[in-house]
Structures are given as C-alpha cells and as structure tokens.
Amino acid sequence: MLAGRVLHGPGPPFPLYPRGTMALHHSLNNIGATLSTVGHVADTAGPKGYPPSLLAANTYTDGDPFSLQGARSAVLTVMSGTASGGPTAQNHVFTLETAPAGTAADGAAWKEYPGATVSLTGDEKSARKDFSLGMLPEGHSIGRVKLVLGFTGGSSPRQAVSAHVTLGGYEALPVAQ
Numbered sequence: 402m403l404a405g406r407v408l409h410g411p412g413p414p415f416p417l418y419p420r421g422t423m424a425l426h427h428s429l430n431n432i433g434a435t436l437s438t439v440g441h442v443a444d445t446a447g448p449k450g451y452p453p454s455l456l457a458a459n460t461y462t463d464g465d466p467f468s469l470q471g472a473r474s475a476v477l478t479v480m481s482g483t484a485s486g487g488p489t490a491q492n493h494v495f496t497l498e499t500a501p502a503g504t505a506a507d508g509a510a511w512k513e514y515p516g517a518t519v520s521l522t523g524d525e526k527s528a529r530k531d532f533s534l535g536m537l538p539e540g541h542s543i544g545r546v547k548l549v550l551g552f553t554g555g556s557s558p559r560q561a562v563s564a565h566v567t568l569g570g571y572e573a574l575p576v577a578q
Contacts, residue, residue: 450477451495451546451564457557461548462498463506464564469499469534469544473570477546478529479519479562486558492551493521495564497532499541511545512538521562534570 451464469475479495497517500510514537519530546566552558 450566451548451562453480453561453563455559455561456548456550457559458550458552461550462511462545464545464547466500466504466506466543466545467566468502468542469537469568470542471571472534472568474531474533475517475544475569476529476531476567477517477519478527478565478567479521480527480564481521481523481525482561483524484552484555484558484560486552486555488552488555488558490553491522491524491558491560492553493560493562494549494551495519495521495562496547496549497544497566498547499537499544501540502542504543511547512541513547514544524560534568 450467451461475497477495477497479493481491481493484491495518497514498511499514500508500512504510514532514534516532517530519528521528544566546564548562548564550560550562552560
C-alpha cells in the first residue's frame with residue numbers, strides 16, 4: 402500500500418493515496434481560485450475583455466482596460482453571432498493590447514501583445530488562444546482587447562461579437578472581481 406508515502410521527483414513532493422482517496426491540490430479541485438476572469442461574465446462594474454456588441458466594419462479599441470498584475474498567462478476567447486446585411490465573407494481579428502497603468506484609451510503606448518491574436522471568419526464561430534504573459538514590455542501592467550472587424554460585400558453588414566479574457570498563473574490567489 403502506498404498510502405502516506407511521498408513521491409519525490411523533479412517537482413515538490415506529493416503524497417500518494419490509494420485510488421479514490423487522493424487529496425487534490427487546490428489547483429486541481431478548485432481551479433477557479435487561481436484564475437482571474439475578466440470579460441462579459443464578470444461583475445458589470447468590473448473589467449471587461451469586450452462585451453457582446455453588434456458592430457459594423459471598423460477598428461474598436463474602446464474595451465475597458467484590466468489589470469495584468471501578477472498574471473503569468475492568459476486565454477483570449479472570442480465569439481461571433483450571425484451577420485446581418487448579407488456579407489459574402491467576414492474576417493474579424495481580436496488582439497490583446499498592453500500599456501502602462503493610466504494610459505488613455507487613445508494613447509500611443511498601447512502595443513499589440515505578440516502571440517495574443519485570434520481570428521474568426523464566419524457566422525456563429527468561436528476560438529481561443531492560450532499564451533504566456535512573460536514578455537510584457539517594461540512597465541506594462543494593463544490590457545484590453547482590440548477588435549478589427551472586416552466584411553466583404555453586403556449592405557451595411559453588422560455582427561454580434563464578444564471577447565473574454567481569463568488570466569492565470571498567479572503565485573498568490575487573485576482578488577475576487
């Protein structure tokens with residue numbers, strides 16, 4: 402029987418328990434405690450990725466900024482509804498941008514974060530991108546989602562889209578939002 406013995410390896414020691422009685426580490430049985438969810442599912446007064454919106458072709462940088470403080474990784478999840486106006490094609494690009502705290506929405510300090518871009522090309526699609534936040538530029542501590550919506554053809558096409566960001570990799574548990 403392995404109960405009570407400790408497995409030592411390249412990581413921290415974990416106790417071994419008989420099948421069905423394993424005590425799980427909080428990161429396995431309470432993953433929500435180590436994530437910070439920002440986006441349209443957060444408290445309406447809290448930060449956002451980009452709330453569900455019916456938008457026309459354009460570049461949108463008006464998503465609310467949110468703190469990246471302490472996060473080491475993120476997941477950008479994006480979704481689209483059915484387009485109106487009869488476009489023959491859609492190409493929407495969602496990108497995480499970062500900046501120093503206090504940067505104005507139209508400030509030049511906002512920079513696209515490498516590897517944090519997701520594209521959607523069609524009706525009722527969703528996609529996500531997991532990425533590390535280990536390459537944040539010096540002094541950058543806030544993020545936002547930039548949307549670039551593009552349509553081909555149609556008569557004033559519009560489409561419902563949204564973006565949701567989940568931050569993780571905290572050494573200390575994040576403050577509830």
